[in-house]
Amino acid sequence: MKYLTQQKWLLRVFSFALIALTSLMILSCSANKNRKTLYFAHSLPTSHPVHKGILIMQEALLKNSGGKLQIKVFPDGQLGSERETLELLQIGSIAMTKVSASALSNFAPEYQVLVIPYLFRDSEHLFKNLEGDVGQQLLASGTEYLLRGICFYDAGARSFYTKDRPVNSPDDLAGLKLRVQNDQMSVDMANTLGAAATPMAFGELYTALQQNVVDGAENNIPSFVSSNHFEVCKYYIFDEHTMVPDVVVIGTKFWNQLSDEEKGWLDDSAKQSVAKQKQFWKETVVENMKMLKEKGVEFIYPQKAPFIKKSKPIMEKLLMHPDLKPIIDQINAN
Ligand code: GCU
Numbered sequence: 001m002k003y004l005t006q007q008k009w010l011l012r013v014f015s016f017a018l019i020a021l022t023s024l025m026i027l028s029c030s031a032n033k034n035r036k037t038l039y040f041a042h043s044l045p046t047s048h049p050v051h052k053g054i055l056i057m058q059e060a061l062l063k064n065s066g067g068k069l070q071i072k073v074f075p076d077g078q079l080g081s082e083r084e085t086l087e088l089l090q091i092g093s094i095a096m097t098k099v100s101a102s103a104l105s106n107f108a109p110e111y112q113v114l115v116i117p118y119l120f121r122d123s124e125h126l127f128k129n130l131e132g133d134v135g136q137q138l139l140a141s142g143t144e145y146l147l148r149g150i151c152f153y154d155a156g157a158r159s160f161y162t163k164d165r166p167v168n169s170p171d172d173l174a175g176l177k178l179r180v181q182n183d184q185m186s187v188d189m190a191n192t193l194g195a196a197a198t199p200m201a202f203g204e205l206y207t208a209l210q211q212n213v214v215d216g217a218e219n220n221i222p223s224f225v226s227s228n229h230f231e232v233c234k235y236y237i238f239d240e241h242t243m244v245p246d247v248v249v250i251g252t253k254f255w256n257q258l259s260d261e262e263k264g265w266l267d268d269s270a271k272q273s274v275a276k277q278k279q280f281w282k283e284t285v286v287e288n289m290k291m292l293k294e295k296g297v298e299f300i301y302p303q304k305a306p307f308i309k310k311s312k313p314i315m316e317k318l319l320m321h322p323d324l325k326p327i328i329d330q331i332n333a334n
Pocket of ligand 1: 099180
């Protein structure tokens with residue numbers, strides 16, 4: 001594992017050198033205005049339905065622009081964690097990324113509302129909001145922080161999974177060290193429910209689980225499977241505490257350099273990928289659940305009421321925030 005980590009670092013150093021070199025190339029390419037390439041980094045493996053959505057965007061953009069505007073994808077955390085790729089966008093080293101709204105909430109605080117436990121009634125309620133005024137408002141809110149949201153991708157519902165402890169109620173979470181994403185809302189969520197939140201980057205989690213640094217984590221089914229965490233964790237508990245979507249983001253440094261026509265190509269390609277990605281998501285969940293059952297992972301369907309009740313203080317706290325309250329109220333009213 002140590003060897004793999006070293007390899008990953010080498011790959012990263014190499015990738016940064018590559019970026020530096022190609023930034024020069026991009027500049028020279030854009031100088032002759034014939035072709036522009038947008039570097040797009042994200043942390044998920046290529047088997048993941050979100051990566052497949054990104055490939056649809058890439059394909060659609062190639063077609064829309066006749067090859068004049070292209071995307072080059074760096075998956076699997078090759079260019080760093082979600083926090084790091086967002087920083088690369090801010091300094092203009094790469095153009096685009098796809099991160100969880102949780103990661104983005106560290107930069108653009110409005111996104112915190114999407115991490116509130118049990119805020120959305122179901123995926124219909126989620127998408128009604130993401131694809132309506134609330135979604136538009138959130139995507140635009142990043143611009144102030146040089147991170148312009150392009151679209152949302154389905155990331156299902158997040159649930160806990162553990163190495164060897166079945167969890168049927170929040171009481172069973174007591175004393176469990178659970179990995180959460182690196183943002184305050186995710187930490188508050190796990191702690192409020194009774195666990196000991198352990199924030200870390202997604203790419204570090206497999207080893208952390210293997211080495212008993214943590215007793216479990218929380219994520220959606222496709223991420224649980226594509227990261228191979230199911231090899232180490234034998235219980236998946238469908239408490240479905242959050243429905244945190246993924247967000248495609250472009251750095252404003254690159255966005256502002258695009259012509260209106262190029263912006264139009266990109267927006268249209270994103271739109272095409274959103275519809276397809278939702279389809280990939282549904283298919284993947286069905287396939288993954290079948291595979292997990294065959295591999296002997298135990299599914300637990302606990303009563304949700306005690307989880308909902310115990311996590312209520314999180315929403316109550318955010319409702320005190322004058323900038324966030326109107327967004328939460330709007331979501332609740334929809
Ligand atoms: C999901 C999400 C990723 C995120 C990961 C995590 O898989 O799609 O963007 O990195 O959760 O838990 O860190």
